[in-house]
Amino acid sequence: MPIQTETELYAPIKQYFEQRGYTVRAEIKHCDLVAIRGDEPPIIVELKKSFNIPLLVQGIDRLRLTDQVYVAFELPNKGRAPHRLQWEEIRRLCRMLGLGVLTVQFFKRKQPAVDLVCEPTPYQLRPNKRAALKVVNEFHERSGDYNVGGSSKQKLMTAYREKSLHCAYLLQQHGPLSPRLLRDFTSNKAVSSLLQKNYYRWFVRQSRGIYHITPLGVQALAEYAHVLAAFPGAETSDSSTTLSTLNP
Structure with missing residues (x-):
């Protein structure tokens, strides 16, 4: 067949x-x-x-x-x-x-x-x-191969989405952070632009120069929990526990 x-x-x-x-x-x-x-x-x-x-x-x-x-x-x-x-x-x-x-x-x-x-x-x-x-x-x-070749009409795990997830993960783990601290954590020089454009609506400016994660960001971390293990110091099991607490 x-x-x-x-x-x-x-x-x-x-x-x-x-x-x-x-x-x-x-x-x-x-x-x-x-x-x-x-x-x-x-x-x-x-x-x-x-x-x-x-x-x-x-x-x-x-x-x-x-x-x-x-x-x-x-x-x-x-x-x-x-x-x-x-x-x-x-x-x-x-x-x-x-x-x-x-x-x-x-x-x-x-x-x-x-x-x-x-x-x-x-x-x-x-x-x-x-x-x-x-x-x-x-x-x-990209930290790994999270897509299947030939896919269409599906969300793709791009480098940009990975970088956004990394920021969301750090905000969830450490609480509100400044772009400078996120840049130091991620080594991403374009982190300020990523937060300001907020393409996925995962971030909110809590006060001047301070950002935090939104409920949509928490949902994204749950959806892409398999990607979190690639982040420095992250363990999938720990992340899943935290996510289940914040997003029952």
Whole structure:
């Protein structure tokens, strides 16, 4: 039976790159999967249930960020190339576009198998270094992989949301604090802007230069309790106890 959503492709492809020494994270700046190994340029993989034109267009768009872009889809029935094409035709098309191709075959009793159809080849369009740097920065500023590649219409755990959670957590643990103290705790130079913009409405200015957490912030800490363990000195179990006391 064909897969129901493209998110089913994420885990086997993540494992494929992790076995080759990459760190993998999902949904970085609208990219389904980003893999980075050391100081090498990022690898971007776009996921779709089947091979189609929107997948190719999506892959071509990612070439603005890196020349290491793959498109990935489920291996069609009986291993035949999609749309009555030959696999060599798929390879030739994607090489002309500068894209690599990965397929995933699913079994009832065995682990999914990932097959490399072709490697990406250099494309004449040069990557946008500024946009690529944003992808790399977002990757490194996240503490872990809390999303699933291919997700849509769901809240994503971004670096900005993590930083906001960290501030909310510190305000819950220590009470009202100034931006300067929060900056010292978090090493986030932009903490003042984060508090003033208050995008998630997790903070309230209690007095001049002093901020505290709102009930929405307490709810967020409960919702994202699994992320709190990444914060320095935080323990998930302790956080859960505190949260249950404040938000029964």
